[in-house]
Amino acid sequence: MSQADSTLEGHSTGLTAGPAFSIPTKKVAMWLFIIADTMTFAACLLAYGFVRNGSADWPRPFHSITNVALMTFILLTSSLTMLIGLRAARAGDKAGAFRWTMITAAAGILFALLHVREWLGLIDKGMTLFKNPWGNGLFGASFFSITGLHLTHVTCGVIALIVVGVRYKSGRYNADDIEVLGLYWHFVDLVWMFVVPLVYLLNLAH
Amino acid sequence: MTTAEASKRGGIGKELMVYLCLLALAGLQFVIAYQNIDASQMFIRMLAVAIVEAGLAVMFFMHLWTEKRRFVLFVLIFTIFVLLTMQYGWTDSTRMVVGAPFSK
Numbered sequence: 070m071s072q073a074d075s076t077l078e079g080h081s082t083g084l085t086a087g088p089a090f091s092i093p094t095k096k097v098a099m100w101l102f103i104i105a106d107t108m109t110f111a112a113c114l115l116a117y118g119f120v121r122n123g124s125a126d127w128p129r130p131f132h133s134i135t136n137v138a139l140m141t142f143i144l145l146t147s148s149l150t151m152l153i154g155l156r157a158a159r160a161g162d163k164a165g166a167f168r169w170t171m172i173t174a175a176a177g178i179l180f181a182l183l184h185v186r187e188w189l190g191l192i193d194k195g196m197t198l199f200k201n202p203w204g205n206g207l208f209g210a211s212f213f214s215i216t217g218l219h220l221t222h223v224t225c226g227v228i229a230l231i232v233v234g235v236r237y238k239s240g241r242y243n244a245d246d247i248e249v250l251g252l253y254w255h256f257v258d259l260v261w262m263f264v265v266p267l268v269y270l271l272n273l274a275h
Numbered sequence: 276m277t278t279a280e281a282s283k284r285g286g287i288g289k290e291l292m293v294y295l296c297l298l299a300l301a302g303l304q305f306v307i308a309y310q311n312i313d314a315s316q317m318f319i320r321m322l323a324v325a326i327v328e329a330g331l332a333v334m335f336f337m338h339l340w341t342e343k344r345r346f347v348l349f350v351l352i353f354t355i356f357v358l359l360t361m362q363y364g365w366t367d368s369t370r371m372v373v374g375a376p377f378s379k
Binding site for chain 1: 287290291294297298301304305307308309314317318321322324325328329332333336337342343345346349350353354357358361362364365367368369370
């Protein structure tokens, strides 16, 4: 063995000692994505708070909490169904894992439909990105951008749930993939916990 | 204990408890929304509840609690540090309504 080979071997030993933090690479990658996405949502919510705090005529257009309460319930419940799906996958119950993953996806679709219905209701009342009948025109821009970004995440999550669920059932993916996707889905749920009070509940008409 | 080991052990009881806690905390946010308090107090209370909710979700739904300690520290310290450094501009947000901060 040449000196170069032994040097390379020495290096490769160090580099391939194991994945970062001794955690599967896919999971670390998802966590890094989640951290980055946290910053994206935090920046959006901070900008929203900044504008809201600096506006004397910030609108309070929400008269009912029924829709947003239902959406919250559905999203929280979908996190539970995701966990049940992961547990089934870990136990080797392929049919059960697939079924619960699809139930989670169905909950995501229901959430998205309720969201779109709410958007259409607000648009019907005259709210657009730049104007609304109630006050500061920036309300529409901040509302649609924050909830739109979250809705995009839910939509991507639903697509991913269906794809990963089907591939898991066919044997191409394993329980680790369900777990990594579950991390993303729980994150979407977590973001909603901040969007609801800041964007909806603080803007309730009393 | 890894996440896989943790999820193999026991039933769904712990997750169900966390789920019920999250539902209750979400309900609490709705109750706060109907309290007769000023907006800043409402904001602080709702944010506090949301942080507790997020902590429960991250630790038990996302199983961060069962990961390696070094990884938990990396995620928490890095995330909290960046989130805190984002808060530097709050005083400036009142300038449009009440004038430049500390100008009087």
